[in-house]
Amino acid sequence: MAKIGVVIPAAGQGKRMGVGCNKQFLTLMGHPILARVIKLFEDSEYVSEIVIVGAVNDIPVIQELVQSYKFDKVLPICIGGVQRQDSVRAGVQALSTTIQRVVVHDGARPLLTLREFNRFMEETEKFSAAIMGIPLKDTVKRIDTSGKVLETPPREFLRAVQTPQIFDRGILAEAHHQAASVGYYGTDDATLLEWIGYPVHIVEGSQENIKVTTPDDLWLAERILAMRDE
Ligand code: CTP
Numbered sequence: 001m002a003k004i005g006v007v008i009p010a011a012g013q014g015k016r017m018g019v020g021c022n023k024q025f026l027t028l029m030g031h032p033i034l035a036r037v038i039k040l041f042e043d044s045e046y047v048s049e050i051v052i053v054g055a056v057n058d059i060p061v062i063q064e065l066v067q068s069y070k071f072d073k074v075l076p077i078c079i080g081g082v083q084r085q086d087s088v089r090a091g092v093q094a095l096s097t098t099i100q101r102v103v104v105h106d107g108a109r110p111l112l113t114l115r116e117f118n119r120f121m122e123e124t125e126k127f128s129a130a131i132m133g134i135p136l137k138d139t140v141k142r143i144d145t146s147g148k149v150l151e152t153p154p155r156e157f158l159r160a161v162q163t164p165q166i167f168d169r170g171i172l173a174e175a176h177h178q179a180a181s182v183g184y185y186g187t188d189d190a191t192l193l194e195w196i197g198y199p200v201h202i203v204e205g206s207q208e209n210i211k212v213t214t215p216d217d218l219w220l221a222e223r224i225l226a227m228r229d230e
């Protein structure tokens with residue numbers, strides 16, 4: 001089996017959360033969001049090593065968190081960049097040379113379960129690039145800048161995309177390299193592969209795998225965890 005490394009981009013500022021610190025240090029049912037994310041991969045048999053990408057000022061706090069939870073797959077914390085994409089690129093470069101496949105998972109998605117992750121790993125084994133996504137509940141419209149509706153893409157062919165996303169390391173590194181060399185930015189890593197014309201496969205995600213983004217997500221995340229009876 002290919003050796004798998006995980007890159008956790010956690011170098012954002014959490015502006016939409018509006019708490020004045022990195023949202024990933026907020027606790028949910030007693031544990032920091034970032035600790036919950038790391039623990040999932042520590043517990044997974046698929047994963048050999050983990051790179052956390054943090055903002056320069058957050059490095060000491062992240063180091064302390066890793067030590068206090070005794071996470072032992074975690075490599076030295078990597079310094080992030082201005083955009084998420086820059087952070088992921090740095091994280092991929094920091095992985096050991098023996099790592100052949102890379103999972104990217106947001107530091108702000110603490111509700112992915114080991115069971116869902118294992119299912120993702122099984123379903124994506126045969127693909128060089130694969131991501132999680134869920135069907136949309138709402139109808140989506142494409143609009144112009146004035147707010148005029150241009151079209152309504154058929155909902156059955158739309159997915160809201162999540163992480164984890166998994167890639168063969170070579171193609172992910174190549175896509176990041178090409179994007180960086182011309183300053184192309186996409187909102188997730190799969191977009192970069194699409195941009196260089198590489199096929200990306202999608203498998204069913206989980207409604208509970210939310211990205212903690214705004215204050216109401218904290219409430220929702222707590223409710224989901226409480227339901228799981230942790
Ligand atoms: N991220 C990162 N490096 C950046 C920006 C974001 O590693 N330069 C990470 C975040 O820490 C987060 C993930 O990418 O785990 C998804 O980003 P998002 O939810 O947008 O988090 P923030 O950028 O921190 O939040 P905001 O956009 O509200 O400022």
Ligand code: MG
Nearest residue numbers: 012013014084
């Ligand atoms: Mg952001």
